[in-house]
Amino acid sequence: MPDDPKPEGPTPQESAPSSEAAPVENKPEAATPAPTSAATPAATPAAAQTPAAAGAAAQTPTEASAAPAEKPAAAPAAEAAKPAAAPAPAAAKPAAPAAGAAKPAAAAAKPAAPKVPAVMAATPWEGDLPTALAEEFGDRISAFSSYLGQNFLVCQPGALFPILMSLRDTHEFAYLVDVTAVHYPDKPAPFEVVYILYSFERNERIRVKTQIKADEKLASAVPVYITADWLEREAYDMFGVVFEGHPGLKRILMPEDWETFPLRKENSILKMDQRWVQENLGIESGQ
Secondary structure, eight states: OOOOOOOSSOOHHHHSOOTTSOOOOOOOOOOOOOOOOTTOGGGSOTTTSOHHHHHHHHSOHHHHHHSOOOOOOOOOHHHHHSOOOOOOOOOOOOOOOOTTOOOOOOOOOOOOOOOOOOOOOOEEOOSHHHHHHHHHHGGGEEEEEEETTEEEEEEOGGGHHHHHHHHHHTSOOOEEEEEEEEEOTTSSSOEEEEEEEEETTTTEEEEEEEEEOTTOOEEOSTTTOTTHHHHHHHHHHHHOOOEETOTTOOOSSSOTTOOSOTTOTTSOGGGSOHHHHHHHHOSSOOO
């Protein structure tokens, strides 16, 4: 008889599990460590290994010697963001003098002494006032002149007082502006005394000048102009001009016991009154 055909599929013995077989627990398989191969260095977690350790574990000594050294890790972003401090610029060196350059010039020579000023280029003063005064005083007035629009007359010392009286009473010069002086040591009459007058009615200013010797006295103008009091005291204090008939001629700026007259040109300013300076200030000079 032909063999009976066998049913397809497993036999009962093959398909049914053995009752004696131990049940298989459904446990997760332990992770198999990655093979030590240069091709899989990234299998090790980054948190567990440093880049240097990963490189050492991934390469054999032979491979490590053959492979190029890895680049160091990049600097943190915060440090990379900081700009590098620019180096301080080097101080510029002075330029070397050009070949054949001229040497510095020697110290300049002392300047030449100033030229003697030219004589004042005055022009004749003409008009009704000089004409009237010339008729009244004649040759006692030696000059009527004008310089840069400033009119003045020059008179003899003895004619000064009556000329001032006439200018005040007849020609409306009621205001005595100033009394001053100039010292010319080389002239026979070294002191030129100047009276400056002003007329409000005429809106005009004039000067009356006279020259006196060092020991000559001049009549005071206080009886004509009360303002001459302090003005003549200042001229006396600075120049030593004596105004005869002054009600109280004494120093007004310098100490009473000062021995010289500061605006006279005969004494050096550094040796004006050494005694007073030493006794009262305790120094060698007033300058």
